[in-house]
Amino acid sequence: MSPAMLHRSSVFWNKTKIHKIRRLYCDLANQKPPLASAYSKDVESGWYQKWEAEGQFKAPENPSSKNSFSLLLPPPNVTGILHLGHALTCSIQDALVRWNRMSGKDVVWIPGLDHAGIATQTVVERYLAAKNLGTRRELGREKFLQEAWKWKESKGDIIVEQIRNLGCSLDWSKQYFTMDEERSRAVIDAFVLLFEKGLIYRAESLVNWSCQLQSAIADIEVDWLQLEEPKWIKVPGYNKKIKFGELTHVALPIDGESGELVVATTRLETMLGDSGVAVHPQDERYSSFIGKFVKHPLRPEAKIPIIADEFVDRDFGTGVVKITPAHDATDFDVGKRHKLESINVFSSEGKILPFGGKFDGLKRFEAREEIRNQLESLGLIRGVSAVPNSKIPICSRSSDVVELMLKPQWFVDCKSMAEKAVKAVENGELVIDPPVFNKTWHAWLDDVRDWCISRQLWWGHQIPAYLCESEKSQVWVAAHSKEEAKKKSESILGTKEVKVSQDLDVLDTWFSSALLPFASLGWPSDPKRMENFYPLSLMETGHDILFFWVARMVMLGREITGKLPFHKILLHGIICDSHGRKMSKSLGNVINPEDIIHGTSLEELIARVVEGQRDASDEEVKKGVRAQEIAFPKGIPACGTDALRYTLCSHDAKVHYLNFDINECSVNRNFCNKIWQATKYVLNNSFNEATYLAPHELENLNLSLMDRWILSRLAHSIDTINTAFENKNLHESCSAIKEFIYTNFCDVYIEASKILLQEQHRSSATKHALLHCVQTYLRLLAPFMPFLSEELFQHLPGQQNSVHLNSYPSPAEWACLKNLEAESKSAVIIDTARLIRELKSLGKLSKPQTVALIETEDLALYQENLSVLEMLGQCSQITICNKIDSDVKSIRAPLSLKTLVHVVGQLQVQDLDKKLKKLRKEEESLVRTLTAKRFLEEASSDVKIAKNRKLEAVRLEIEKFSQHKSHAQSH
Known part of the structure; x- marks a missing residue:
């Protein structure tokens, strides 16, 4: 956390103390603290601690299984501070949780933190290096893990505090950490169970390998760098940049003949591991060579076969492909089909293994240059060309170029589990919202590969697998302890003389995360607690981890517990900036939730860009700094938590990408003030009407037309808002709330009430209507703006309980006040x-x-x-x-x-002419934008829709003012 953020945090907590003291004093004096003249985010201070102390967030001891709502917050990684993606998840889930709780459900919302194996180990190593405390290897495993646990404690506390600041009503008594004792037991039990079912096995196979981390990594940890042309790239561990995106054409002499076959490769260093050359079986150019051999130019004694395989594209390049089974996924499959040798070229550090030549021990990209030089000296280079649209796999944790390597690893056999997960969606047992992701679900699971779950790290769950060796044989067993492993192996090996050692690798973080729907509820040690809330009512998360997390929860949940872990999946999109670009450090467009809540200066934003891009080039740093200067020339104003939450929920979260504009937060902060002023007006004009009537009792009052209209509008709004909640379309709820408060209540009814309150025979009815509108819209608003709604609710006459302990306004309760006649006349x-x-x-x-x-x-x-x-x-x-x-x-x-x-x-015709000229200029500009090639190709669908709507509105204005001009000229 930066000094500026620490300062903001301390200021925040000082204000919290002041607010709490003021509130306590007023409570003791049996008074309500005075309502300030205008809204300030400071009203958010103190409430969370009060709610928590009152036990508002705790799940009931004996919940009703038929009337419960259970939800799991995707656990943030203990690597740093929360980002806007976390804030979006928190805002959506808390709104759903508060709505369900206020609707009478027994709710449990489970918080937790993820140990995030590779991510955390990487940041801890960077921290140790920055503090000159030594490398991981220098410290040793035990001391390094001590440092990692210290990191977890400090960062975990910061993250938990940030979640609290977002107002999340989580049941903190159920907080877990994915490496705590209970979760560790669950991981071991699950591993042993799956191993004994034959679903976990050990094999040598291709994995994504980071030479910098010296570990296998998951697909989600691989970023693909798209190159339009050859480019020099900085690679960790090298003093100079390495050129990528270049195809080198190499001639391979045919053994015993004068001819040659030409292959093309971007990775000359992998040629040391070539064990075959492939051509298409129907390619007449090479049919006479099939079954013969070519001489290996780098391994003089080796001859490699020329094989025929239909995977070869005869029209691409020369139609001849070199086969390196140990370093390419397609080649690995081809090698299996044709029984080719798999030859590892690299060590775990990315150095050339001993081949008995001058390349032995060289780093892989240094070897690339040396191999090129040797091939040139042999006269075998036949040209160099650019690779159009080439992709380079980059490790997201270390920025290293990822290698596919053949390694002995632990795998989960996913085939049968994936088939069940697909059928669950097909038969409606499992519902994905939005349904567009059903295709993605099928695409991934229909062609699922076995899951590599071992990682060559120190931070994580050490794999509960033991190598048990006797003099004559050895076997791997899964067990809860070394003693148990020894007992199991003795019966298998037929001897008591067994040497037992646990695998030093740790499990993929996604393995422990996949168990969370039931492990977070006490499995396997507390079946009663699990029974109360399992399966979960809903799984809500980002669509980008549908396969990596959600599908694996479904597969393992059903396999281990016999039940689906949840029956509904709600997926939200990825947050982008206002221009539709993904947020990234390189673009300098990352925004932290804390910056929006408390505000920050441009200088602080720039300092964070520089700090976060220490390993980036000067050009990238300048680009990031410039982006902040353009986007936030005056920094970011303090908007508060409620405005941030409301802004995030105001977007249709079910789209692929959500464009986030900081200006919307400022607009919604003004909306908070609008609510504040409207409530204050009502309190000043209806303080003597302390009795709240039921909606059906309001009908008996001497209501004016406008009174009946606003109550009918409120009844219709309650319908819309609840339906939107039921359908998980929170943006529709937000829109309906804003429409009612801003347009109906503030702009119309409050203005009308200034007259109605002067009419003696009807003023009491209007006061009741005003007060009921405020009391009701604060309850409607509570899931989105918990702090503001609570602060104002406590100022209403006769209110004793928290707004969140009141029931959510229901359509059935308010249906009696729907009045189409009053709405039509009004x-x-x-x-x-x-x-x-x-x-x-x-x-x-x-x-x-x-x-x-x-x-x-x-x-x-x-x-x-x-x-x-x-x-x-x-x-x-x-x-x-x-x-x-x-x-x-x-x-x-x-x-x-x-x-x-x-x-x-x-009317003055000249004024109308000026207005029309301005509107037509705006129309021309919008048409140019909407027809521009770049806009059509790059703009998001949200931006395109917004621009088209703007054009439509401008054209309506032009038509209207043209009519006024015609009328003015006729006079």
Whole structure:
């Protein structure tokens, strides 16, 4: 954590203390703390600790299995601080959890931390190097693990605090760590069980190998660097950059003949491991060579066979392919089919193994140059060409170039488990939302490869497999201890003279993570706790780990427990910046949640870019710095947790990519203030109405048309919001809440109430309506803005409990207040007021200057609501009549076929011309953007939709102002 972040953290906790003391004093004095004049994020201080102390987040001891909701927070890695992706997950899950809890469900939401094997070991090694505390090898395994545990404790505490700051209502009594005692036992039990079922086995096979880490790595830890042309790249462990994306054509002399076959390769260093040359069986150019041999130019005594295989593309390159089974996945399969020798070229460190030549011991890319030189001296180079769209595999943890290597590893046989997982989706037992990912599920699992679960690390779960050796034989067994392994092996080997040693490798982090749906609930030691909440009600996570985590949870969950770990999967998209680019350090567009909550300066943002790109080139650092200067010229303003959460939930999370614009947080911070001011207005005008009536009791009050309208709008909003929650479309809930509070309540009803509260015979009803709207919208808002809703709810008269202990407004409860007639009539009044304000603006008239004339057949409706219409229309006077004198000079526009609205005054044609010119210029700009090739190819679907909507709105404005101009000219 940077000094600036530490400072912000200490400031935050000081404010928390002050807020708590103030609240405690008011509680003792039996008073509510005064409501401030404006919203501030400081109101978020202190509430979380109060909720936790009251036990609001704890799951009930004896939950109802039919009325429970269980959810697991994907455990953050103990590698550093949370990023926006974590904040998105937390915001979505907490909204769902709070809604279910307020809807009467018995809820458990389980927190945890992941040990993150490779990621954590890498950052700890960097930390030790920066502090000059020695390398991992220098420290030794025991001391290094002590340092890793220290790291976990410090970083784990920071992450937990950040999750709390996001307002996540997790049951902290159930917090776990993937390497704690209970989870470690679960991992061993699961490994032994799967081993004894024959689903875990040891074999020599190809794996992604990081020479820098000297470990196998998962596919998800491999980033693919796309090259459009040959490029020099910095590789760890080399003093100079290495050239990639270049294809070297090499001639291989045919044994016993004068001819040659030409192969092309980007990896000359792997030629030492070639054990065959392949051509297509129907390629007439080479049919006479099939079955013969070529001389190996780097291993003089070796002759390698020319084989025929249909995998060869005769139209690509020369149509001749060298086969290196130990370093290429396709070649490995070809080698198996044709029984070719698999020859390892590299050591674990990436050095050439002994071949009895001058390349022995060279680093792989140094050997590449030496091999090129030798081939040139032999006259065997036949040219060099660029590889179009080549991809280089890069280790995301070490930035090293990944090698495929043949290594003895532990694997999980996934075939039968994958088939069951596919069938579960096909028969509807397991539902994926959005369903577009059903195809991805099939694509991955239909062609699943066995899962390599061993890692050559020190930090992680040491594999509970033991090599048991007697004088005559040896066997691998899985066991809970060395003693158990010895007993098992004695019966297998038929002797008590057995030497037992545990495998030093650790398990892939995803293995322990795949057990979490049941391991986090006490399996195997606490079956009762597991029974209460297993299977989980929902698995919510990012779509990018659908296979790496979700599919593996499904496979292992069903295999080990006999049940699916959950029946519903909700997937959210990847957060990108406002331009649709993935967030990355190299682009300098990474935003931390803490920066949005507490705000930060441009200087701090730049310092973090520089710090995070210590190993990057000067060019990349400058690029990152420039990106921050453009995006945040004044830094990031403090927006608070509620605004951040609401912004994240306002996006359709089910799309592939979510474009995040920091400005939206500022807008939603202003929305927080709007809610604050609206609530304050209501409290100032309805303090004496402390009795809350049930919705059906409100019908008995002397309600005005606008009272009935707002209550009906609220009832419809409650329908929409709950339906959206049920369908996991949180953005629709957010939109409906904002529409009601901002547009219906603040912009219309509060303004109308300023008149209604003056009417003695109806003011009490309006006060009740105002108070009920506020009390209800704060409950509706609570899952998204827990702090603001709680702070304001506690100021409402008669409220004793937390807003989160109140029930969520239900459609059934509010259905009685739906009133289509009131909505229809009110819509006429509201639309008329809106049109009056528009015409008033065109005429550049102030409120005192504005006199409106309404020519209509609905005389009664307008007369009954005249004072409200004058307030909403911002007029000094409104006249309602059947017919307007044609001599009256007015700015007019039709509201409907039977209503014409006039505002006394005259339009200036030149003003309209200016407005139209500006609008047409904007239209041209939007059309240029929307038809630009780069925009069509690179812009996200969200951006394209937004731009098209903007164009449509501009064109409607042009049409409207053209009509006004025509009308002005006719006068």
